[in-house]
Each structure stands twice: as structure tokens, then as C-alpha cells.
Amino acid sequence: MRDPQDTAGDQPLRTPRRLATPTRESLLARFERHEQMAKTWIGLELAAIFGGLAWWFARSQSQSETLPAWQAAALFGAGFLGLFYLLVEGLIADRKPLEEVRADLRFGVHTRDSLRELVDRVQKRLDLAGRPVRVWMGRGKDINAFAQRMELLPGIGGWNGVQLNRAMVHLLDEPELECVVGHELGHVFPYAPIMSRCLLVHALLAGTASLVLAQLLHGFGVQVGAPLLALWLVRWIAFSTYTNQVRCVEFLCDDFGARAGGLLAAARGELKTGIEAEARSALLLRVLEAKRDDKTLPIADLIADYESALPFGSVDSEQARAELERNLRRRLEQRQGSSVVGFLDYVWRSDEGDDGALDDSIARMHAVARLRQIPVPVRQLLAQRGGFAKADVAALVEALESLPDRVLFRLPEEIDDSGSTHPNASRRILYLWRHRESLPECRA
Numbered sequence: 001m002r003d004p005q006d007t008a009g010d011q012p013l014r015t016p017r018r019l020a021t022p023t024r025e026s027l028l029a030r031f032e033r034h035e036q037m038a039k040t041w042i043g044l045e046l047a048a049i050f051g052g053l054a055w056w057f058a059r060s061q062s063q064s065e066t067l068p069a070w071q072a073a074a075l076f077g078a079g080f081l082g083l084f085y086l087l088v089e090g091l092i093a094d095r096k097p098l099e100e101v102r103a104d105l106r107f108g109v110h111t112r113d114s115l116r117e118l119v120d121r122v123q124k125r126l127d128l129a130g131r132p133v134r135v136w137m138g139r140g141k142d143i144n145a146f147a148q149r150m151e152l153l154p155g156i157g158g159w160n161g162v163q164l165n166r167a168m169v170h171l172l173d174e175p176e177l178e179c180v181v182g183h184e185l186g187h188v189f190p191y192a193p194i195m196s197r198c199l200l201v202h203a204l205l206a207g208t209a210s211l212v213l214a215q216l217l218h219g220f221g222v223q224v225g226a227p228l229l230a231l232w233l234v235r236w237i238a239f240s241t242y243t244n245q246v247r248c249v250e251f252l253c254d255d256f257g258a259r260a261g262g263l264l265a266a267a268r269g270e271l272k273t274g275i276e277a278e279a280r281s282a283l284l285l286r287v288l289e290a291k292r293d294d295k296t297l298p299i300a301d302l303i304a305d306y307e308s309a310l311p312f313g314s315v316d317s318e319q320a321r322a323e324l325e326r327n328l329r330r331r332l333e334q335r336q337g338s339s340v341v342g343f344l345d346y347v348w349r350s351d352e353g354d355d356g357a358l359d360d361s362i363a364r365m366h367a368v369a370r371l372r373q374i375p376v377p378v379r380q381l382l383a384q385r386g387g388f389a390k391a392d393v394a395a396l397v398e399a400l401e402s403l404p405d406r407v408l409f410r411l412p413e414e415i416d417d418s419g420s421t422h423p424n425a426s427r428r429i430l431y432l433w434r435h436r437e438s439l440p441e442c443r444a
Contacts, residue, residue, distance in 0.1 A: 264387075271381075274409040411424070
């Protein structure tokens with residue numbers, strides 16, 4: 001597998017990349033505008049709840065053909081409780097509270113107790129000491145972390161927490177992980193949209209909408225479907241504005257996290273996760289090629305082989321690729337062991353996917369893999385003795401700004417992140433560098 005910084009024979013981008021970043025002041029103003037609009041929308045929700053309940057009560061009293069009381073209660077309850085599905089997803093997620101993790105387990109340089117101390121340290125640095133927040137350890141191998149802030153009403157009945165996937169914890173050192181925890185705490189506290197903190201209002205609207213729709217559909221005999229329609233409508237109302245806010249909040253949370261761990265640690269973390277994403281993308285390409293070469297291989301089995309080849313933490317490209325190749329060879333040998341069994345397995349388990357779409361996906365991934373990268377030896381900078389210095393970030397930024405027809409990592413989002421809710425690594429690093437005067441360079 002090629003070194004990510006080997007640019008020999010690679011292709012430049014046809015059009016320069018979009019590398020503009022907003023100012024912190026513009027982001028804060030935009031966030032505040034969104035919040036004011038959300039408060040107005042919540043007021044409209046409350047008005048709709050009272051108006052809908054009044055209409056339903058008057059309608060049920062004036063008509064002989066109305067919903068039985070037990071059916072009305074059941075439909076209201078289905079709509080009301082249905083909006084709490086996010087909490088159910090959290091309960092069944094493959095994770096456990098940090099307090100339940102065994103004290104003797106190690107996750108790279110971290111342990112359960114050191115992680116708890118790290119979170120407490122970050123909260124203190126960000127003036128969040130004493131603010132209750134759950135911390136979960138996820139078992140996923142994807143390099144990621146999540147934040148959750150949901151409340152019945154602002155400040156009441158909160159389910160606030162941060163999830164750190166094991167792979168992320170294995171990959172990053174303490175200052176880098178401090179930046180990640182600080183980023184997620186930004187989502188939980190200063191930049192948590194109010195729409196995510198009024199779950200009771202949204203649930204009451206869903207229950208009310210269920211009653212109103214059921215009353216309207218009663219004459220057609222399909223009132224049982226009212227809660228599903230109501231949940232779809234209210235979910236769109238409650239969370240569509242939140243999706244728009246994520247675009248500006250991500251930069252603000254990056255800034256918040258860098259205040260906890262420092263500019264250098266934040267930049268290192270972005271580079272490490274980008275290198276990992278690039279290496280994993282190359283392995284996934286090999287999986288798609290295996291599917292193309294043998295259409296009888298179920299894609300679910302191939303993805304299982306891919307997951308099995310991934311270690312927790314950093315992917316050693318050659319080692320992971322060798323493991324994946326062993327898994328694929330074993331899969332092919334099993335398929336060829338019996339023609340009858342193989343045929344039956346093909347009939348019942350093979351995919352009926354579009355071969356053209358598969359070929360197109362492989363072609364796109366190959367095109368991304370051939371893109372020319374900026375001439376900065378990222379891996380060597382991260383591994384150098386003495387650590388990653390401010391001058392290294394400056395050199396990286398200069399290369400990004402002067403060579404917009406090249407990418408930092410060979411990933412689709414590096415070409416154009418306009419369709420994503422999250423900015424790419426290049427723009428994240430540029431944002432932090434352009435606001436470096438207000439950020440600590442590093443933390444003791």
C-alpha cells in the first residue's frame with residue numbers, strides 16, 4: 001500500500017478546493033439566530049398543542065362517530081412515547097458506562113480511571129466542573145466520538161453524555177483525547193440547540209397530532225396509522241433545524257476542544273484520524289473489488305471480514321491488508337469447497353445489487369486514491385522526536401493554502417465537504433490556525 005504522502009504520478013484536482021473558513025464571531029451570531037428562530041418555533045408548537053387538543057375535544061363532543069376513549073388514549077400514547085426512540089437507541093447501543101469498565105483494562109495509554117480523570121480535567125479547564133455528564137465507552141472500531149444532550153425541558157430531566165469509541169481512545173494520546181472530549185462537551189453544553197432540550201414539547205405535539213390525524217382518518221378506518229404519520233411530521237419539525245445548526249456548531253466545538261487540549265494536540269488529532277480514515281478506505285476498496293470479482297460472495301460476509309481485519313486504534317496498513325487478504329482467501333476457499341452448497345448459498349444469500357453501481361463506486365474510489373496530496377510528510381511529522389511543533393502546523397497550513405488543487409488526505413470529503421454536516425480535516429485545521437491567537441498552543 002502506498003505511503004499517503006507519495007505523490008508520484010498522482011492527479012491534481014480539476015478545480016481548486018473550497019478552503020474558506022468562517023470567523024468565530026460570524027458562527028456565534030449564526031448560532032444565536034438559529035436559537036431565536038427555534039424559540040419561536042417552540043412557541044408555535046405549544047400553540048399547536050393547545051389548539052389541536054381544543055379542536056379534538058370539541059370535535060369528539062359534537063360528533064356521534066368518534067374514537068373510543070381507550071383508542072384515543074392509546075393513539076396519543078403511541079405518538080407521545082414514540083418520540084423517545086432516541087433514548088431506546090441509547091439503551092440498546094453497544095456501549096457501557098465508563099464506571100462499569102474494568103479498572104485493569106488498557107486502551108492504548110489510557111485506563112478507566114485515567115479517562116475519568118481526563119474528563120474531569122477537561123471539564124475544569126472549560127469551566128464545566130460540577131456539570132453532570134455521562135461518559136460511555138463504545139465497542140465500535142470506527143474512529144469516532146459522539147455527544148448526546150436531550151432534556152424534557154431546558155435543565156429538567158437530562159440525558160447528557162459523551163461516547164468515546166474504543167478505537168478512538170486507542171489511537172489518541174491524552175492531549176489529543178482532551179481535545180475530542182472538549183469538542184463533544186461543546187455539543188453537550190454551550191452549543192446544544194434548544195430544540196434538542198425540549199423533548200417534552202415535541203412529544204406532546206406528536207401525541208396531539210396523532211389524535212387530530214386519527215380523528216380525521218377515523219371515517220376511512222385507517223386511524224391506527226396516525227401515530228406513524230404524526231411522528232414523521234414532528235420529527236421533521238423538531239430536528240430539521242438542528243441539522244442546519246450542525247454545520248456552524250462543528251467549528252465552534254473544535255474551538256472549544258482546542259481550549260482544553262491546545263492547538264497542537266487538536267491538529268495532531270485531526271491528522272491521526274485522517275490517516276486512519278485513508279487507510280481504512282483503502283481496505284474497504286479491496287472489499288468492493290472482491291465483491292466485483294466474485295458476485296456470489298455476500299457483501300455482509302465481506303464487511304465482516306473487513307471489520308475483523310481492523311484492529312483497535314491505529315491501522316498498520318500492511319498488517320491490516322494482509323489480515324484482510326487472509327480472510328478473503330478463506331472465504332473463497334469455503335465457497336469452492338462444495339459446488340452444491342455453494343450454489344444453494346448463492347441462491348439464498350447472495351446480493352441482488354446493481355453491478356454497474358458497484359463498478360462506479362470502485363472507479364470513484366480509485367480516482368480518489370490517485371489524487372495528488374500536498375507535499376508535507378504528515379506521518380514523519382507525527383513520529384518525529386520532540387513532537388509536533390507550531391512550525392510544523394504553519395508549514396502544513398502554508399501548503400494547504402498555496403496548493404488548493406491537492407488534498408491533505410485521499411478521501412471524498414477532502415475534495416468537497418459542502419454536502420456534509422461536518423467540515424473536512426483541511427478546513428478544521430485551517431479554522432483552528434486562523435484563530436490561534438485565542439487558543440493555548442499546548443497544555444501542561
